[in-house]
Amino acid sequence: MNQSNINLLDLPNEILFIILKKLDNIDVLYSLLGIDNQRLDTIIQENIFTNTLNFVLTTLTDNIYSITDPILNRFCINILPKIHNNVKSLILDSISMEKILLAGDYPNLTQVKIFNFNEKILSRYFTDQSPFRRIFQEQITDLILIFEKNINKILEEFNTINLYTYVFNFFINLKYLSITGLFPYPFPHLNCRQLPITICLCSTLYKLSLDVPSLVDCYALLDGRLKQLTILILNIAMLNCRISNIYNMDDLPNLKCFSLKGFNCFIDSYDNKILPLLRRMLNLEELTLYFTVVNRTTFIDGTSIYNEILVYMPRLNKFNFGICTEIIVINNLIHRLSKDDIQRTFTNIIFQQVECIVTYSCRRGKCYVFSLPFMFNDLDYIGNRFPTIIFTYVRSLKLEDEVPFEHEFFIRIAWSFPLLEKLSIMNLKRQSSIAKKLNCDDNQLYSIVKFPYLTSIFFCDVHNDYVEQFLNDTKTHLPCLTKLTIVCNQLQLMTENFTRDRTRLNCINVRQLLNLGEPIVHSEDFYVYFPLLKPSVFF
Structure with a gap:
C-alpha cells in the first residue's frame, strides 16, 4: 500500500462498499454506474441498490424540477433498465412520469407517490386500457397523490367524488391511500358522507390519509364501512358542525393510530363530538391532535386531557398534540393561571416533554399546550x-x-x-x-x-x-x-x-x-x- 499510484479500483470490494455507502446514492448512480467497468457495476447493483433503492429513486424524482433532460435521459436509458428489478418505491411527477415508467418493468414496485396529480393522469394511467395497468392495478399497495397549486382550477374541473370512486374501484390491492395538497396548498376536500357505502368496502385498506371538509365526514368514514382500518389521518377544514344523520357509534377496536388536525371548534363540538369519538378508540396506540377550542370557561390542561381522553386509551404509547384554548375573561380580578400552573398539571402525561404558552389580553385568555418536539406545520x-x-x-x-x-x-x-x-x-x-x-x-x-x-x-x-x-x-x-x-x-x-x-x-x-x-x-x-x-x- 506504499504505492503512490493506487486508484479506486485497486481497493478490495469490502472497502469499496464502505466508501460507496458514505456517498449520496444519486451521485453513485449518475457518476459510477455504467462507466464500462463490470466489477464496479456489480458492486453498485448488488451491494447498494438491493436495500436502498427506495431512497435512490425518491431522491431522483423528488427533485425532478431541477433535473435536466440529459440527466433524466441517462437515468431512463442507461441506469433504470439495469436496476428496475430492485425498485420498490417511486416518487414521480406528472411531467416525467411516463418516461420513467417506460424505462423498466418494475416487477417489485409496490409504492408510488405522484406529485402534481391531475385528471389527465387519472384517465391515462388508471384505466384498463393503460399500458401500465398491471403495475397500478395489481402491484401497487401504497398510493400517495399530491395536488400542487392551481386549486381553484381543480375545484372547477375535477370531481372529487369521481376521483375517490375510481381509485377505490381500480386499485384492487390497495393498503395505503393518501390524497392531499402540497403545503401550503390544500386539496379540495372529500365529502365522505356523499360516497356510496359500497365504494369504501376495500377489504385490504388499512391506512387512509385524507383532507375532509367537516367532522361529519370523519363520522361517516368510521360508520363501519372500514372495519379493517388501523391507521386514519384526517385534516378537517371545519370542526364545528351539526351531525344530522345517525351514524354507527360502535367501538373501533382495530384502530391503532389516529390523527385529527383542524382549526377552531366551539366547546360544544369538542365536548359532544370530538371527545365521544376518541373514546370509541379503545386500543389506540398512537394519537395526534391539533386544534383550537374557543368559548370555554377554563383552559384545557394536563388534568383535563388525562381525565377526558387518555384514561380511555390504556394502550396508548405515543401522543403528539397541540391544543389551544381561548377563554373569555369577564372579571379582571379573577385568578389568572400562569405557565407554571399549567405545566404542573401534566404529571400524568409521561410520553414526552410538554410546553405551553399562556397569554392574556383585556378580554381574552389563551393557552397553548403542546408536546415536544412540535410536529406540526403551522x-x-x-x-x-x-x-x-x-x-x-x-x-x-x-x-x-x-x-x-x-x-x-x-x-x-x-x-x-x-x-x-x-x-x-x-x-x-x-x-x-x-x-x-x-x-x-x-x-x-x-x-x-x-x-x-x-x-x-x-x-x-x-x-x-x-x-x-x-x-x-x-x-x-x-x-x-x-x-x-x-x-x-x-x-x-x-x-x-x-x-x-x-x-x-x-x-x-x-x-x-x-x-x-x-x-x-x-x-x-x-x-x-x-x-x-x-x-x-x-x-
Whole structure:
C-alpha cells in the first residue's frame, strides 16, 4: 500500500462498499454506474441498490424540477433498465412520469407517490386500457397523490367524488391511500358522507390519509364501512358542525393510530363530538391532535386531557398534540393561571416533554399546550411570550399581540422558526422609540433579521413600523419573498411611492401583490419596483 499510484479500483470490494455507502446514492448512480467497468457495476447493483433503492429513486424524482433532460435521459436509458428489478418505491411527477415508467418493468414496485396529480393522469394511467395497468392495478399497495397549486382550477374541473370512486374501484390491492395538497396548498376536500357505502368496502385498506371538509365526514368514514382500518389521518377544514344523520357509534377496536388536525371548534363540538369519538378508540396506540377550542370557561390542561381522553386509551404509547384554548375573561380580578400552573398539571402525561404558552389580553385568555418536539406545520397567533426552542417543522406562523414586537423579537422568531415560509402579523402597537433609534438605517451594530425561506408575508392590521421592519433591507433580509399582502397606503408610504432604495431589495422578487386597500395607480416606478409582477396577479 506504499504505492503512490493506487486508484479506486485497486481497493478490495469490502472497502469499496464502505466508501460507496458514505456517498449520496444519486451521485453513485449518475457518476459510477455504467462507466464500462463490470466489477464496479456489480458492486453498485448488488451491494447498494438491493436495500436502498427506495431512497435512490425518491431522491431522483423528488427533485425532478431541477433535473435536466440529459440527466433524466441517462437515468431512463442507461441506469433504470439495469436496476428496475430492485425498485420498490417511486416518487414521480406528472411531467416525467411516463418516461420513467417506460424505462423498466418494475416487477417489485409496490409504492408510488405522484406529485402534481391531475385528471389527465387519472384517465391515462388508471384505466384498463393503460399500458401500465398491471403495475397500478395489481402491484401497487401504497398510493400517495399530491395536488400542487392551481386549486381553484381543480375545484372547477375535477370531481372529487369521481376521483375517490375510481381509485377505490381500480386499485384492487390497495393498503395505503393518501390524497392531499402540497403545503401550503390544500386539496379540495372529500365529502365522505356523499360516497356510496359500497365504494369504501376495500377489504385490504388499512391506512387512509385524507383532507375532509367537516367532522361529519370523519363520522361517516368510521360508520363501519372500514372495519379493517388501523391507521386514519384526517385534516378537517371545519370542526364545528351539526351531525344530522345517525351514524354507527360502535367501538373501533382495530384502530391503532389516529390523527385529527383542524382549526377552531366551539366547546360544544369538542365536548359532544370530538371527545365521544376518541373514546370509541379503545386500543389506540398512537394519537395526534391539533386544534383550537374557543368559548370555554377554563383552559384545557394536563388534568383535563388525562381525565377526558387518555384514561380511555390504556394502550396508548405515543401522543403528539397541540391544543389551544381561548377563554373569555369577564372579571379582571379573577385568578389568572400562569405557565407554571399549567405545566404542573401534566404529571400524568409521561410520553414526552410538554410546553405551553399562556397569554392574556383585556378580554381574552389563551393557552397553548403542546408536546415536544412540535410536529406540526403551522402555529397560530403567538405573541411576545413563547418558549426558547426550535420549531423545526413549522412553515406557517401567525403573530398577534397587544404589546409591541421589537426588533429583538423578530431575531428570536428567525432563530426559533428556521424553515418559515409564510408569516402573518397583527399588531397595532408601534415599536419603542429606543428600538427605532438603535435600528436606524445607519446603525451597523444592530443585527439584520434573516428569513432565508420566507416566501409570503401578510400584514393584517399592523402599525407602519412592522412594514418598515420587514421591507427595509438593513433590518430584515428576505431573499425569497414572492407574495406580499398589504394595505396599499402603507406600501406607498414605506416605499416612498416606489422610489426608496432601502425597501427595493426585499420587494424585487415579489410575483404576487395582494392589496387590502384602495387600488394603487400603476406608475412606471411601480413596475420598476416590482419587475416580476404581472398585472394579472395584482388585486
